[in-house]
Amino acid sequence: MPGRTTSHRWAARTLFIAGVLATITQADTVAEPYPDMPSIAPIGERIGKYIDIPPAARGPAVDPAKGYRLQDLGDGLYMVTDNIYQSMFLVYDQGVVVVDAPPNYASLIPRAIAEVSRQPVTHVIYSHSHVDHIGGVTALGGKPVIIAQQETLRLLKRAADSNRPLPGITFVDRYTLRLGGKVLELSYHGDGHEPGNIFIYAPQQRVLMVIDIVFPGWMPWRRFAVAHDVPGYFEQVELIRGLPWTTLVGGHVARTGTHADVDLQSEFMRDIKQAAATALANTRPGVGMNPLDAGNPWAGYDNYIDRVAADCVNAITAKWSKLLAAFDVYAWDQCYSMEQSLRID
Numbered sequence: 409m410p411g412r413t414t415s416h417r418w419a420a421r422t423l424f425i426a427g428v429l430a431t432i433t434q435a436d437t438v439a440e441p442y443p444d445m446p447s448i449a450p451i452g453e454r455i456g457k458y459i460d461i462p463p464a465a466r467g468p469a470v471d472p473a474k475g476y477r478l479q480d481l482g483d484g485l486y487m488v489t490d491n492i493y494q495s496m497f498l499v500y501d502q503g504v505v506v507v508d509a510p511p512n513y514a515s516l517i518p519r520a521i522a523e524v525s526r527q528p529v530t531h532v533i534y535s536h537s538h539v540d541h542i543g544g545v546t547a548l549g550g551k552p553v554i555i556a557q558q559e560t561l562r563l564l565k566r567a568a569d570s571n572r573p574l575p576g577i578t579f580v581d582r583y584t585l586r587l588g589g590k591v592l593e594l595s596y597h598g599d600g601h602e603p604g605n606i607f608i609y610a611p612q613q614r615v616l617m618v619i620d621i622v623f624p625g626w627m628p629w630r631r632f633a634v635a636h637d638v639p640g641y642f643e644q645v646e647l648i649r650g651l652p653w654t655t656l657v658g659g660h661v662a663r664t665g666t667h668a669d670v671d672l673q674s675e676f677m678r679d680i681k682q683a684a685a686t687a688l689a690n691t692r693p694g695v696g697m698n699p700l701d702a703g704n705p706w707a708g709y710d711n712y713i714d715r716v717a718a719d720c721v722n723a724i725t726a727k728w729s730k731l732l733a734a735f736d737v738y739a740w741d742q743c744y745s746m747e748q749s750l751r752i753d
């Protein structure tokens with residue numbers, strides 16, 4: 409396993425530090441504070457080579473000369489991607505609606521549109537307020553009507569970022585955009601990623617776009633894609649799972665998603681929740697602590713939570729390290745996030 413060398417290096421250093429402490433305290437209990445360390449490298453540890461990406465996580469290649477890939481989703485709807493970020497546009501008889509403009513490639517979106525239409529961009533939909541998904545919107549040119557959920561407006565007012573102009577149309581629960589016979593249904597289902605993050609559904613194409621929740625073929629980005637509310641994040645994965653779409657645009661990775669992808673992520677989340685719950689139930693606080701730290705409750709919790717996370721990573725590694733791309737990159741992050749949510753939410 410790629411992480412194994414690292415783990416040994418990490419363990420060697422721990423033993424060295426522990427050895428110093430043992431000399432000071434003469435206490436054998438601090439010789440190895442974290443037994444059974446996972447083969448997956450812990451946070452902050454550099455490793456020589458991460459686990460290879462499974463074929464199922466790969467998507468069609470991006471033409472390096474173009475810098476983006478255009479995917480026809482049917483009936484005037486297209487995905488644009490650099491195989492890291494994903495956005496969409498919908499062509500109707502008198503214009504184009506753009507959904508998100510990631511700064512990574514937003515300057516290329518007009519070129520992508522020009523491949524299939526000569527119409528101007530008349531509308532922009534913000535999926536949510538995060539700059540990495542909408543901060544390239546000014547590269548689209550013109551003065552499009554911008555639509556977003558009202559929480560997104562609040563967050564963008566606070567951000568006061570000239571690269572993210574404020575939406576002119578906002579809604580609370582639902583908004584349907586009908587233009588020249590084409591339809592986009594926008595809906596808000598609460599804080600699954602951050603307040604204001606919406607579902608964008610194209611009923612004619614059976615395409616659902618929800619950003620930063622499901623990562624087809626991949627481990628979610630660190631700490632469940634920095635979800636503000638982990639139980640809310642879990643609920644939205646299940647909500648997406650139950651809706652009648654055919655193609656999912658998740659905002660990241662190299663391909664669109666299927667129901668099988670959402671089922672797999674849901675299964676992973678059930679497993680990690682169980683692993684963290686078991687680790688919390690089986691781990692005793694205070695074990696292996698240096699007696700000199702007895703008056704430091706923060707250190708006691710740090711030690712306890714580290715051991716819970718290690719137990720959690722160990723429990724999920726055998727099954728998931730080859731099923732989800734980048735399992736090794738964020739396994740520790742997800743376990744820390746999961747155990748924390750189970751303790752306090």
Ligand SMILES: [Zn+2]
Nearest residue numbers: 536538601620
């Ligand atoms: Zn985001």
